[in-house]
Amino acid sequence: MMSKNIKHWLKIRNMTMQELADRLHVSVGTLSYWINAEEIPSYVLKRISEILRVPVENLVGVC
Numbered sequence: 001m002m003s004k005n006i007k008h009w010l011k012i013r014n015m016t017m018q019e020l021a022d023r024l025h026v027s028v029g030t031l032s033y034w035i036n037a038e039e040i041p042s043y044v045l046k047r048i049s050e051i052l053r054v055p056v057e058n059l060v061g062v063c
Contacts, residue, residue, distance in 0.1 A: 001061040002038045009052045009059065023051050 010020060021031040024047060034040040040048070049056045 002040070002059060003035045005059050005061055006035055006048065006052075009054050013052055015052070020048065020051060024048070 010017065017031060017035075018028050021028040024031060024044060026044075034044065045056055045059065049059055052059075
């Protein structure tokens with residue numbers, strides 16, 4: 001669910017995985033692993049929510 005939501009918001013924000021990885025200062029491989037495994041460290045998830053301008057809850061599918 002989280003993977004689908006993050007990819008959805010990337011598309012809405014017209015941002016690539018590479019651009020997000022660059023803003024997080026990680027490789028796209030690391031970001032891809034985190035997203036696909038749905039094992040994103042909480043501090044990274046918070047930063048992704050800030051970059052994409054969407055609440056963490058929307059990314060993890062709580063709401």
